[in-house]
Amino acid sequence: MLEIADKYGLTLREALVLQHVIRQYIATANPVGSRTVSKQLHLNLSPATIRNIMADLEDKGLLGHPHTSAGRVPTDKGYRCYVDTLMQGMRPKEEDVAFIETRLEDEQFTTIEDVIRKCTHILSAISHQLALVSVPLIGNGRLEHIELVPVSSSRVMVILSIMSGIIKSIVFEVDSEIPRHVLQELASALNERLGGLTLREIRETLPDRIRDTSIDAPSIVELIIKASDRLFSDELDEDRVYIDGVGEVTQHPEFSDPVRLRRIIELVENRNIIIHVLDSVGDSRDVTIRIGSEFEDSALQEYSMIAAPYAVGSAAGRISIIGPRRMDYDRLIPIVDYIATYLSNAH
Amino acid sequence: MLEIADKYGLTLREALVLQHVIRQYIATANPVGSRTVSKQLHLNLSPATIRNIMADLEDKGLLGHPHTSAGRVPTDKGYRCYVDTLMQGMRPKEEDVAFIETRLEDEQFTTIEDVIRKCTHILSAISHQLALVSVPLIGNGRLEHIELVPVSSSRVMVILSIMSGIIKSIVFEVDSEIPRHVLQELASALNERLGGLTLREIRETLPDRIRDTSIDAPSIVELIIKASDRLFSDELDEDRVYIDGVGEVTQHPEFSDPVRLRRIIELVENRNIIIHVLDSVGDSRDVTIRIGSEFEDSALQEYSMIAAPYAVGSAAGRISIIGPRRMDYDRLIPIVDYIATYLSNAH
DNA sequence: GGTAGCACTCGATGCACGGGAGTGCTAATT
DNA sequence: AATTAGCACTCCCGTGCATCGAGTGCTACC
Incomplete structure (x- = not known):
């Protein structure tokens, strides 16, 4: 601990006191006084000595006190030092x-x-x-499968299966009813052309990839392109x-x-x-x-x-x-x- | 107002005072004193008179005071009386x-x-x-359309369109991959047999309605029946x-x-x-x-x-x-x- | 019936006081 | 030179106390 703690220019004793003050404060939420530290930390140091050490730690910006004659409280820097060097146990209980x-x-x-x-x-x-x-x-997720399902006369649900099991579904509005077979045709075209791409790639290049389909309902294609930012957005x-x-x-x-x-x-x-x-x-x-x-x-x-x-x-x-x-x-x-x-x- | 308020056995004057106390308390959150009421309510009554009236209202359980010598505060019954009879304006501003x-x-x-x-x-x-x-x-909602969509090798998404435009989608786990055509076959069987029924009806009678289908994958039928409480639940x-x-x-x-x-x-x-x-x-x-x-x-x-x-x-x-x-x-x-x-x- | 007056109650505010916890400094000790 | 004991000092905080103001309830009077 000493070697590491002295990045902050601390002696072993200072490190021990700082550690103890922080632990104590975390446990009790009360400012920690020299008397307590002296008793609990078994270094056989009197409160006065502890006070001197704590004053040094305060000079170094690691401790503070809310007002004269309150105990010491860690500063942000004190916590940082603790987290970086004084903590122990990186394994969950x-x-x-x-x-x-x-x-x-x-x-x-x-x-x-x-x-x-x-x-x-x-x-x-x-x-x-x-x-x-x-x-x-999910912008980096790769499209595994896309499905278009009519859910009412004017709405279509788009279901994206993304590799590793994420599913995203979005309902979007269409002008008029789209025949089921058109949706299926479109879906297989989309699957063929977009499968394996990341959503980000799809968002950025969608128009180029699907404009030339031979689907006989160009309006829906346009709609998909227009909604692509939402359909293929990063947000699940x-x-x-x-x-x-x-x-x-x-x-x-x-x-x-x-x-x-x-x-x-x-x-x-x-x-x-x-x-x-x-x-x-x-x-x-x-x-x-x-x-x-x-x-x-x-x-x-x-x-x-x-x-x-x-x-x-x-x-x-x-x-x-x-x-x-x-x-x-x-x-x-x-x-x-x-x-x-x-x-x-x-x- | 008088006629109605006297369901609670109130005179017109009592009703006016109660109304004013409640409005005042709602507006200021402070107990309302007799002096204030006397000044603000233009009935030319002195604070002392108001005090008597308020004491009567207190006897009737419509007002209270948090402690001797605080102003009056409405009781629950006071609010109830206000809401039932003294309020005005049922039109939003x-x-x-x-x-x-x-x-x-x-x-x-x-x-x-x-x-x-x-x-x-x-x-x-x-x-x-x-x-x-x-x-x-949505238990009383009638099923308009049901759709089964495979979303990964072991999961199927069920999409229920309910009349009046509500859509509910649930993903459920299956043991093994179900071929698309089986899902479609099953979906059309379900549509035929369940369309127009309420979800509650479906929940209660599902087994009878679909057990005898000729689908060649009885396992999925069983799964649907088993999951029916969740699939056709009231919760959207x-x-x-x-x-x-x-x-x-x-x-x-x-x-x-x-x-x-x-x-x-x-x-x-x-x-x-x-x-x-x-x-x-x-x-x-x-x-x-x-x-x-x-x-x-x-x-x-x-x-x-x-x-x-x-x-x-x-x-x-x-x-x-x-x-x-x-x-x-x-x-x-x-x-x-x-x-x-x-x-x-x-x- | 309505009103004026008055004693009383109660909460809020401000202040003085004292105890307690803790510091910082100095001088003594090891 | 490091450590410690002692002591004066600071500051917070709880308590008690007096005061103030708003409001009531009662009684006597108009």
Whole structure:
């Protein structure tokens, strides 16, 4: 630990104290005083010595205190240091794995959306944080099969099967009834010409690929071309992201302040900020952690996020939890990772 | 007004005072004192007289005060009396109609779910209350057309067109790949035998109607029969109800108390209570109003609800708003009614 | 019946006070 | 030179207390 921690220029003792203060604060939500640390950390150091160490840590920007004569509280930088170097255990706890498994066991999923919804719920329940899972963007998914089905005199349902089992269905309006055999003819033409392409490719080149068909109903072809941005869009579901756990996360003491409570409700109702921050997570295969001031958006300065990408075939989504910065990183990071892996393998 | 109000045994003057207290309390959220009423109600009565009247109203259970020496506050019975007899104007305000119209105008809806979702949102925005709209139960809807589409080697999508334009699609799992022509054969058999029946009829009599088909893949027939409860269920969408406006409703001063705020969040996350109360609204064509203690469920004792049924063809759903009992009934009842009517005509 | 007056109640507000937890500094100790 | 003990100081927070204002209920009077 020493070697790593000294990236931040910390002595072993400083690192131990910082670690303990952060753990303590995460557990109790109260500023941590020198006396407590001195007693609980068995280094036989008096409170006074601890105070000196804590003062040093404060100089380095890792701890702060809300006011003179309160205990110490980690700063964003302190949490960052903790997450980068002082944390331990990158494996989910057995009991947590068991919890997840039992919740998933006797479920029958038929669509990927069901799985995602369930995972969002489990994630919020186990973490007591806000759980966010973005629906996978399917622009990179390859079209396996397309089907056109008349559902009423003026509407046609388009069903896209995408490789690795995702199904997207869209209803779209047509001017007049299209005979079934025309739809079938069109569908097989589309299958022939578009099968195996990614949706993005289809979107970009659709006109070139189908204008010259010999279908005797050019109007429907035009309609499809016109609607192609919607039909072959990246979005599987108009709800771009599933959210769960408002009730869970608001149990934390930081939300006994009604202003904060109000704020997080608005955050959730708005969705835009959340969708944006989920998108902003890079494509790295790893778990991404963002703490307070590390967010671009000022509305999120009081929160932390743990996010991980998952992939269903070549469609990629993100899963994350958001909650107070005082978050049990040790336990939650492996959990997010675990569920992301589950999602990637579930089909 | 007198004639009606005296169902409650009220004199004209009492009725006027009650009406004014309730309006005032709805507008300001503060207990209403005798002085205010005396000044604002131009009956040339002194505060002392008003006090006597209010004391009488209190004896009749229509008003109360939170503590000695606070102003008066309506009781549930007071609100009930107001709603039954003292309210006026059953027509939505022009500005509200305009608001709704502009929100709906340039929308392109292709499915009934879209319309419902949009209406839920508009309703919460215009009322500043929690808006709840239940997805229509389609058990009484008549099957117009059924379509079976293979979407992967082991899954089949069933698409039900229900008269009046509702479409329900369900994906279900099959053991092994079913050849397309078998599905088509089965679909036309189903269309022939089930077309025109209500989903409820189909659910109840499906085995009798299709067991004797000559389809050469009896396994799929069995599967359909086994899945029939799900395929032909009353539910259009697994989310039985759309909810919007948590942010809106929590702006009301009653939610500055964090306990109440917490409670309503839990109410929304739970959904069960809400679904149940929406179901409990009778089938009356009219707007139903429920106030505080009139709810069976104790979790709703602090709220009021305005609910109205709507119908899409023969599928019926309910639309409602829930918020503090201190609700602007005059304005909101016509609005709920208006949107219910819109929903019933929107297809 | 309506009104004026008055004592009373109760919540909200502001303030002083004291205890408790914790800090920072200095001087003494090892 | 590092550690520790001691001490003055700071700040939060709960409590008690006096005050104020809105509003009531009652009684006596018009």
